[in-house]
Amino acid sequence: MKFQIMRDSLLDGLNDVMKAVSSKTTIPILTGLKLEVTNKGLYITGSDSDITIQIFIPVEKNGEQIINISETGSIILQAKFFNEIVRKLPTNEVEIEVTNQFQTHIRSGKSEFNLIGLDASEYPLLPQVEEERQFFIPSDLLKAIIKETVFAVSTSESRPVLTGVNWQVKDGELHCVATDSHRLAKRKTALKDLPEEEYSVVIPGKSLNELNKILEETTSEVAIVMTQQQILFKTGDVLFYSRLLEGNYPDTSRLIPNEYKTTILVNGKSLLQAIDRASLLAREERNNVVRFTTIGDGFVEVSSNSPEIGNVEEQIQAETIEGEELKISFSAKYMMDALKAIDGQDVKILFSGAMRPFVLKSVHDDSILQLILPVRTY
Amino acid sequence: MKFQIMRDSLLDGLNDVMKAVSSKTTIPILTGLKLEVTNKGLYITGSDSDITIQIFIPVEKNGEQIINISETGSIILQAKFFNEIVRKLPTNEVEIEVTNQFQTHIRSGKSEFNLIGLDASEYPLLPQVEEERQFFIPSDLLKAIIKETVFAVSTSESRPVLTGVNWQVKDGELHCVATDSHRLAKRKTALKDLPEEEYSVVIPGKSLNELNKILEETTSEVAIVMTQQQILFKTGDVLFYSRLLEGNYPDTSRLIPNEYKTTILVNGKSLLQAIDRASLLAREERNNVVRFTTIGDGFVEVSSNSPEIGNVEEQIQAETIEGEELKISFSAKYMMDALKAIDGQDVKILFSGAMRPFVLKSVHDDSILQLILPVRTY
Known part of the structure; x- marks a missing residue:
């Protein structure tokens, strides 16, 4: 195997394929990457046995020659070292050559690395996947x-x-x-x-x-x-x-309620920030639980209280509040995760009482649903 | 104590003073910050007993009013919570008020935090330093x-x-x-x-x-x-x-040699990068030791060899090489640290033999000297 390749393209490919390589693998061969050069280009495969990624770098892309192949072939190289070496090579032109006994020479500028490779035939095959469906x-x-x-x-x-x-x-x-x-x-x-x-x-x-x-x-x-x-x-x-x-x-x-007692429409971003602030004092003593209470006049109050540290209260103007009054407690983290998933839009929150799961939806988009179980505190 | 302050100025000050606060302190009072408001402005003090930082925010700066003082006074607040709270307040206007029992109210927009403070008189005094000298x-x-x-x-x-x-x-x-x-x-x-x-x-x-x-x-x-x-x-x-x-x-x-046998002038940046590459294969088996050898024609070779992984060699064109031929080994990390301190300029390296400490200096600036002890490998 012998070829020259543009370092930038090789780096792009390595960035992707390295996401499958784990330093914690118990299968020694999977600390390596498989490189295979055919007449079409270079394939690099990495795996941690749960995830397998194969990238392909073609000989030519957008009219530009990326790889110059002298001899096809394949080799396994230690992923960590190969990746770090390519990252630090002095020039954008890299030559990779495998000689006898899987000795692999990586040359760039006046720098030459010799890595001890392994027989590519020892690398696991790609999973068999039929492409009909x-x-x-x-x-x-x-x-x-x-x-x-x-x-x-x-x-x-x-x-x-x-x-x-x-x-x-x-x-x-x-x-x-x-x-x-x-x-x-x-x-x-x-x-x-x-x-x-x-x-x-x-x-x-x-x-x-x-x-x-x-x-x-x-x-x-x-x-x-x-x-x-x-x-x-x-x-x-x-x-x-x-x-x-x-x-x-x-x-x-069946977890998702189909009847609601209180429906609140509120700006998702304002609510997210208020919950974030309330959670500051809820983390240590309160397991990150905050309270959410309707207080009349279209306002809700977000609060938390840690006897040793202090308390926080914040009022938020809702767009609309319909149905019963509400006092509920929930995990600030779960609420923030859900609001982030809905991504700053106006949010509809549908409650079925203080002890029942509640639902968050985007006002503009019915395809997303977030459900959170409340925490008993009263 | 009661005052209003611009949040940006308070944050700038906290950024500095928090560098003295350690979560690992064994002295409970030092998990707090001391805030003191006088007619001149706000002083904030933090300390881990090794480092003490006091910052001052004046009432007025560049003609802009930063603090509006209603009542002077002082308090100790939990550093971690106070810092996080100020960071997340909803508006740029903050009111801080201490009421009875060191209860501290932090108000901004529709958000109100109540923190349990401590008596400021319990905070250690600043070190006594006479300013004559x-x-x-x-x-x-x-x-x-x-x-x-x-x-x-x-x-x-x-x-x-x-x-x-x-x-x-x-x-x-x-x-x-x-x-x-x-x-x-x-x-x-x-x-x-x-x-x-x-x-x-x-x-x-x-x-x-x-x-x-x-x-x-x-x-x-x-x-x-x-x-x-x-x-x-x-x-x-x-x-x-x-x-x-x-x-x-x-x-x-007396550690610094006064006679030299080999003097090499080389571009610091090129040498730094070559050492960095050579160290890639020296870390695991070789304790990060690389070899440095004069090879004639004004070239030096940087190399390392890890039997299980592979080896690397790189030639660097020196500006000048004077004196005896040289083969020396040293820690790649120490060499890189020294070259970074000299900062990319042309570097003069003065050797007194393979077993003696060697010296790096900037060609343009005689005020910096770096000395490294070699490692015995031959």
Whole structure:
């Protein structure tokens, strides 16, 4: 294997593929990256066995030659060292050559690195994914869907299936749900050309967070292929595979109340900032619980009280308050997460009483629903 | 105590004074800030008992009214909470009022915080420093002096005096020296109006690092007062006190060789980058030691070798190489620290043989000297 490549392009590719590489892996070969040069270009694969990313750098892009291939071939190189070396090379022209015994020479300017590589045939194969049942989501919409749901997954391994986001394809819509059993985030999206069969998969939250870092804020389509054990996202020259979580995702539809006693319309940003301030004094002694009370004249009061430190009260003018008076307590963190997911728009909050879960929705967009369980304090 | 203050000015002051407050303090009162309002303005004091910072916010600055005082007085407030609260207040106008039992009300917009304060008379007094023996250094020069020396202090507490920088006033010059016994950084500065007596004090490295964060890159003068136990830096509306380290600082002058066998003139930036690359493969197995070898034709070679990972070699064109051929090994980190202190200029490196300490100087500026002990590898 011998080729020259533009350092910038190699770095871009490494930035993506390194997101799959973990220093904590227990499988030694996965501390390496697989480089494969064909006549078409360079493929680099990294994996932590949950996530596998393969990037492709073509020989030529937009009329510019990026790679000059002298000899095709493949090698495994230590990911950490290879990435750091490329990052610090002195010039934009890099030559990579594998000689006998997997000795790999990386040359740039007057600098030459020799790395001890491994036989590429020892690297695990890519997951097998049949591409029949694929559908498409614009990259920016996929990022929004991830952002609106993934924060609500459980961080505890006591029910592993709750550490993922449930994606269901049914009735021409994609339904995404995450819950840690104290709060729930739900987003539905109508999509064209969805597969006709119903699907339900659970994608690890960590995978979606890493995918989100790779996706660009553009309208270019991401192809998605779901199988029994794997989900594949294809975007540009990147293949992103994630293992799926096993086990049945709980039916969350019955958690959502269908009758409401108090409905409050309020500016999401003002409420977010008030909750943020109230939480300052709620963190140490109060487990980050704040109070939310209707006080008449269209005002609500957000407050918290820590006997040893002090208390805080803030009044917020609501757009409208309909229904019964309300005194409720909830986690400031959950409320702020939900308001951030709804993203500064006017928010409708639907309460069914101080002891019942309540629902947040955007006034302008019915596709997002956030549900939070209150905390008993009275 | 009751006053209104512009939030921006209060935040600027808190940014400085919070640098003295440590969450790890064992003295409970020092988790607080002392606020004192006089007819002149607001004084805020914070301390971790090693460093004490007092800032002053005047009633009026540049013709603009910053504070409106209704009643003078003083209070101690929990530093962490007060700082976070001010950071998140909804408007630029803040009212602070102390009522009975040290209850402190912080009001802004429709938000009101009530903090439980403490009696200000319980806060430690500022260190007593007589101002007779003060001298002046421009702020930007003081920052340069700190940057060129403080990195070389010892991080080990086995010889506490080496965790500080030795400042000596003698012969109309300020001599600053730091060493961890493996390398040494020295800077001398001619100053006008230095005290005539000789002084030698040892300032904790941590204090100088915090002071550096507060100092601005301007030519405004910083007044410095040294006493037996304390040093005081006065800049603008900030007083910065640091405890001094006890014990005699070792005489380092005999460490510096006065005869040299090899003298190399080289571009500091190119050498820094080459050492940085060579260190990539030296970190894990080689304790970050790189080799430096003259190879003829005005070239030096920087290299390192880790049997399990690989090796790296890089040739650098020197400006001049005079004297004997040389093969030497040293810590990449120490070399990079020294080159960064000399800051990208052409560097003169003076060697006295592979086993002897060597010296780095700037070609343009004789006031800085960096010394590094080599590592035996041959």
